[in-house]
Amino acid sequence: MGFWGTHALILDDEGYLTLPESLPPADFILTQGMDGCVLLAPRDYFAGLQAKIHQLPLTRRNARALRRHLFAHATTAAPDAQRRIWVPPQLRAFAQLDHQVVLVGNDAYLELWNPDLWDQVRRDMETQQQDEDWLIPGI
Numbered sequence: 356m357g358f359w360g361t362h363a364l365i366l367d368d369e370g371y372l373t374l375p376e377s378l379p380p381a382d383f384i385l386t387q388g389m390d391g392c393v394l395l396a397p398r399d400y401f402a403g404l405q406a407k408i409h410q411l412p413l414t415r416r417n418a419r420a421l422r423r424h425l426f427a428h429a430t431t432a433a434p435d436a437q438r439r440i441w442v443p444p445q446l447r448a449f450a451q452l453d454h455q456v457v458l459v460g461n462d463a464y465l466e467l468w469n470p471d472l473w474d475q476v477r478r479d480m481e482t483q484q485q486d487e488d489w490l491i492p493g494i
Contacts, residue, residue, distance in 0.1 A: 358460035386429040
């Protein structure tokens with residue numbers, strides 16, 4: 356299963372977001388993502404990520420910080436019959452999500468973005484594509 360594409364969505368006043376019908380059905384974990392987005396990860400993917408993070412040494416400051424970042428605000432989100440999920444207020448505040456939201460497929464998981472922040476990330480990616488450091492060996 357892969358999550359692809361970019362979708363403009365509406366977040367209602369109560370914090371509910373209707374997922375596109377084109378997305379495969381899944382139960383998700385929502386948490387703080389990287390770069391200012393909300394991570395929307397299927398439970399299986401999140402469990403694998405959690406297992407890898409569990410192996411990191413507690414004595415490493417960056418490992419403790421990563422644990423806090425991902426797990427302090429993690430919550431389950433199972434779409435209802437109308438394909439809606441609820442995005443908690445602390446995650447909406449973290450990602451500056453208001454009425455308009457961009458849902459971005461990132462293969463194994465999804466990201467929820469503030470449209471202005473997503474535009475900036477997208478522009479940065481286009482600039483980085485011109486940089487040789489952006490190239491990854493073997494791809």
